[in-house]
Amino acid sequence: METYRHYFDIDPDYFPAVNEKVINANLDMWKKFFPHETFVKLLKTTVSVLERKQKLSIWVEGAYGTGKSHAVLTLKKLLDASDSEVQAYFEKYNLDNDLLNKFNRAKKGGRILTVHRYGSSNIHGDNDLVLAIQESIEKAFANAGIENKGSDSLREAVIRYLSNDENKQSFNIYVKGSYSNLFGGDDADTIIEKLRTYKDEALHTLMEKIFKFAREKQIRAFSMTAGDLTNWIKEIIHVNNLKAIVFIWDEFTEYFKNNSRNLTGFQEILELSETEPFYFILVTHVSSSLFHEGDKDFIKLNDRFVSPHSQIALPENIAFQLMGAAMEKNKDPVALQEWEKISGDLADRTKKSRKAVGDAVKIKDQEMLGILPIHPYTALLLKHISSAFDSNQRSMFDFIKNDRGDEIKGFQWFIDNYGPDGGPDNEENPLLTVDMLWEFFYDKGKDNLAHDVRTVLDYYERTQNRGLEPNEKRVLKAVLLLQAISQHAADSVEMFIPNEKSIDLAFEGSDIENDALRIAGKLDRDKVLFKKQLGSGEFQYNAYINEVSGAELEKFKKEIDSKSTSALINEPLNDTTTVADALALERGALKLRYDLKYVSSADFDSTIRRLRNAETENGNKISTVVCFAKDDAESILLGKKIRDALQDGSYHLVFIDATLTPFGQDGYSQYRNDMAQSMYQTSKDNGLRDQYARNAKESLKKWKDQISNGEFIVYTEKNPAGERAATKDILKSILQEIDREKFPDCLEAAYNVLPTMYTPSNLKQAVECGVNRKTKGTFSSGNPNTKLETALKDAWDDPDYWKTHPNLLISKIKIAVDKEISEGFKNAGRISIRSIYDMLKAYPYGFMPCNLSAFILGFVLKEYTDGTYSWSDGLTNDALTLDKLKEMVAEVINLQNTASPKYKDKYIVTLTSEEKAFNENSAAVFGVSKNICTSAEQTRGVIRNKMKEYSFPIWTLKEIVPDKPLRTSPDVIEEMIDDYCGIANSGIFSGTKTDSDIVNQIGKLYLDNPNALDDLKRLLTKENCTEGMKQYLNRFEEGILPKLAAEIGDNGQYINAVRSKFDADAANWVWNTDTANQKIRETITEYRIIVESNRVLPKTTSFDETIREWCEKTDYIRISYAAAKDAFGGITPFMSMLYDIKRSGKLSEESQKQNFLELLKANGAGFKQFYENQTDLFKTVCEYYLNGFSDEEIKELYSKIPAAGTFVMDKSPYLNLVDNTAKDYRSSLGYFQLKNFWKERTHSSLTPREWSERHKMPILSLVPDEEVTKAKQAFGTLNRSHPDAASVAKAKEYLEKATFYPVMEDKEALDRIFTNSIIKSYAVMLTDVKEVKDYLSSRLSEAPYDWFGLPTVDKKLKQMAEAKYNQGGSEKAIEKIEKMDVNEVRRYLKELIKDNMTVGIEIIKGN
DSSP, rough: OOOOGTTTEEOTTSSSOOHHHHHOOOOOOOGOOOOHHEEEHHHHHHHHHTTSSSBEEEEEOOOOOOHHHHHHHHHHHHHHHHHHHHHHHHHHTTTOOOHHHHOOOOOOSSEEEEEEEEETOOOOOOHHHHHHHHHHHHHHHHHHTOOOOOOOOOHHHHHHHSSSHHHHHHHHHHHHHTTTTTTOOOOOOHHEEEEEEOOHHHHHOOOOOOHHHHHHHHHHOOOHHHHHHHHHHHHHHTTTTTTEEEEEEEHHHHHHHHTTTOHHHHHHHHGGGGGGSSSEEESSSGGGTTOOOOOOHHHHHHHHHHHSSSOOOOHHHHHHHHHHEEEEEEOHHHHHHHHHHHHHHHHTTHHHHHHHHHHHHOOHHHHTTTTTOOOOHHHHHHHHHGGSSSTTSOOHHHHOOOOOOGGGHHHHHHHHHHHHTSSSTTOOOBBBBBGHIIIIIIIITGGGGGGGHHHHHHHHTTTTSSSOOHHHHHHHHHHHHHHHHHHHHHTTOGSOOSHHHHHHHHHHTTTTTTTTHHHHHHHHHTEEEEHHHHHHTTEEEEEOOOOOOOHOOOOOOHHHTTTHHHHTTSSSTTOOGGGGGGGOOTTHHHHHEEEEEETTTTTHHHHHHHHHHTGGGTTEEEEEEOOOOOSHHHHHHHHHHHHHHHHSOOOOOEEEEEETSSHHHHHHHHHHHHHHHHHHHHTTTTHHHHHHHHHHHHHHHHHHHEEEEEEEEESSSOTTTTTTEESSHHHHHHHHHHHHHHHTOOOOHHHOGGGGGHHHHHHHHHHHHHHOOOOGGGGGOGGGGGOHHHTTTTTTTTTTTTHOOOOSHHHHHHHHHHHHHHHHHHHHHEEHHHHHHHHHTTTTOOOOOHHHHHHHHHHHHHHSSSSSEESSSSEEEEEOOOHHHHHHHHHHHHHHHHHOOOOOOEEEEEEOOOHHHHHHHHHHHOOOGGGGGGSSHHHHHHHHHHHHSSSSSSGGGTTTEEEEGGGOOOOHHHHHHHHHHHHOOOOGTTSOOOHHHHHHHHHHEEETTTTHHHHHHHHHHHHHHHHHHHHHHGGGGGGGHHHHHHHHTTTTTTHHHHHHHTSSSTTGOOHHHHHHHHHHHHHHHHHHHHHHTTTTOOOOHHHHHHHHHHHHHHHHHOSSSHTTTTTTGGGGHHHHHHHHHHSOOOOSSHHHHHHHHHHHHHHHHHHHHHHTTTHOOOOOOGGGGGGTTOOOHHHOOOOSOTTTGGGGGOHHHHHHHHHHHHHHHHHHHHHHHHHHHHHHTTSEEEEEEEHHHHTTTTGGSSSSSSGGHHHHHHHHHHHHSSOOOHHHHHHHHHHHHHOOOGGGGGGHHHHHHHHHIIIIIGGGGGOOOHHHHHHHHHSSOGGGGTTOOOOOHHHHHHHHHHHHIIIIIIIHHHHHHTTSSSHHHHHHHHHHHHHHHHHHHHHHHHO
């Protein structure tokens, strides 16, 4: 199927919306603008203003998608154009000649400077406004090629001021000092260069910083008021001999949203048009939505504009022309020919709807034909639908142009997926019908829908559990779209009223053309829609939304009114955030530094009192109160409360006033109404309840967004008058300044790092990275600007950075920390890590509990982890390693977030000479690098790991010390061996020596005995430890283990058996002799078990092998222990233990091994007796199930019970198993006898089915008719593999009396029986029995056994007989008739027609 994309594409020059980018890229696009009626009115208004008949500015407004931007761009171009260009435009579109003359006349008498600016979202306050106007005028001069002879602009004034050497020198002192963070370290020359090159947002941001500096330092040259600007504009108009300045400001809506409470400066600029030819042409969305009704500021402002405002509306015919123009036809002649045919079909489908639309809105039929396959009704709705949106993302143009495919499903998606034969959703619908606008305008655009429209369309979601058919959903969507747009337009467009006529026309030509009204009627009957009566018998379909009277809602509204503003700002929104989150600080330093409390006037006082009382507990956090207001009254009240709190002097708080953006009357009213509706619907219609609740929360969400994009005032003790923050970014800058004022040497002011550095997510790794000067994981950044290496660039690779670069922040911190440590060593010989952190978290550093603080601590303390310092907690003293420092720092930082009464101070101290000797000599003795033995703790870890390699504890070496040539006293060597065992296992000395004591003792022995190092190195080997253990075993308990090993013949493997005990536990290095002796005794027990087991089992030489043999032995016991445990007699305890061994597969506990050994000694012979005579016990345990069996049969039955796993079966399953096995065996006995009987009587081993197959005849045909039923059952039993006992008995009873056996081997008798019982009357024609059998075998799917009584057999025989008859059988009949006399024939015919209707009918028909 070809899609519509094959026949046309969307013109790439078609603009979904005119914006700044489009304007700059298409300089002549104004010439394509069609001057419709509302534009002509704008031209007339402009002429009136330029002629000074109205000394006012012009306000252009309209819904999104109406072409406002294109209209004012065209106006600008006409003002700039030559007379001939203007005339050409007027003539092209047949505009009034009189208007042309007036327009050209209005342009005479001097140059008109036209200024065009797009967008106002970055204008926050008068500074931004003045700067934007001035910069735009300067840019217009440049674009027009006019040299401005007037005064400098504010930017030029700043550049001139900073270029003065004295001013530059003074300014540099500030930007390199207290304002370095504000200007990012730039000097005056850099700032001048940026002022010359920056544009738009970047310029505004830089100028805002300069304004801030100028305010605080009172530099008049850096500021300009609205009054200054008007004076500047007057001057440039006169000195440049301008007739007028026309300032077109497109997309001005955001200015009013951001500055609704600060319009004084703008009003002052507007008043200039009264005395000077300076005119604004503002372009906004519908102005009524920007201000509250009765807003005094708006009334005053509005007086400065021509009334009424210039409304730009897109006429329907222009909308249709634009849509048609966008569809660029494929120029291929074949495609064009096909399209002509297709468009003809589409035209035939839409005759009624085109006429209705054309008549209603005066559109030519050709214009409607030009937009097919868009349905005429859809196109009309498209033109109006953008008025229902609060943004420009869902206009008619956007629908046509947008090509984001499945994501958004606009017109481009439609032509990619639909064609003349339909598409994937509606396979037979070739038209883009109204319902297909749903996804684009509702599913993907609902968040920006006008509230009244959304309320109607939201109804669709409530019907999703009604099980609607796809076409019912389509009609419902169409009705809802029509109802919503009709309602939004106050039912002023009759064609949008969702009555039967509209629905019928909307689906004309579609696949449900004849069903739409029926479906709408069904939706009404199903109470999905209802018929709203309009009078005079007319009605419209409406969403089935419960109408609620105002009185019923009023009580809920009063309940909502009782909510405080604090409750509103903390109410969870649909995305789980809150209004208060509008000012939540994002991750990073500010989030960690500031403790924000969100309040309204209701809880302001209690909150600030609580914060004052908890001031000392808040540490170095900055307590901040963020204020929200529902309306202006609350805003005024909160402003007073803030001033009173600051005047009090006891509140050391920061106040952020967000009340400049109150909820407002409209927003609150919408929230209040929806929430009241939701409360009313609770328990009545939960779907509607939830929908209204979501809508209410959407109102809160809009308030949240407005706050986030609004202005704020920040009050502090230092600045009680407050500082205005025009944006959230500026607010953050102010908070950063406050932070820097409180902690001038804070890390966040100096270092630009990743936000994760301000979380405590990985404190230990932070310390490690700082000590090693090597970043990884969380601490590694791919951005050079946020690398820790960059932050500390002058200190990173400099081992003496604090000496070579003492002015660096990291150097200041290092010097302060070293001083604190030095004083601690001097006063007490130690310094706690907590006191170091406490010093750093105070002024001027303000360390916060986060990764960055841990990293910096690691960096400045790395010199203390070189092995010359140790740590102590008062009890333990060990070398200060990196790991210990990580632990200490992480612990103290975590303590800031979570206080712990169990916390114990850790101290930094220095190493003794004994500790150094211990570390260095131990490294040599155990053959490891000295670098990993820089502390006692590290060395102990190394010793433990090395001891694992020796297989046996090193105290075994004492067994062979007397035999080894040593240069050190054997007593000293043995003492050192004991001490090393003690350092590995502190429990060996039972608290008489601490780790520190042992370390110092070993170190002293090394210092006192220089040869001890070499002696121990030679002695400490794996082989020596093994030899020592052998010597130890030879004298342990009179050498019993080697003797047992010799008895079983294990070839010396007993030493490996002992080693396995040590290898099984990774901590063998901590085993003292008592523990080792216990393991040796366990091995001795195992060997005794082997000896005893070998008397019963096949001979084994290892314990594991012995246990496996016992487990395998039980696999030959077919009696369940659980069933027989009361019948085992004297060997019961042994069998119980054997049961446990089999279940677990092991015998691990020493007590179990000892018990098993004793039981084995006592019961070995008894077990052997039982094992060899199991059926005796089986008969006892299972007597009930064995009734009637002989001893031989019981033995046979017992052998049929599965062996493996039976011993450990539970009692009930085992007895069920015996029962079933006995039944099967019992049955098999009868069946076996039956088969033997059959074999004897038939002289064959063939089953009845097999006999039938061999003889090609059913065996049932041998049986007399009265025996067929019994015979069939008996034969069935013989045919089955496992018949039940009852069936066997019945079969045997019948077969013993049966008399058919003799004929089973008599061929003649069998042929005779086959002829009589199978061929029957057809035997006259079918005389060859073998031929008949072969024929049936080849034609029937059923086996011969099943032929008896089978209708298909008769049918096949009839066919065969007819064939034989036709081949010559009829001649035999004639021959016989010829031999009969007339009376004989008559008599025969009379008899024949009684039973043969066919013959009778033929005689009747005969003449």
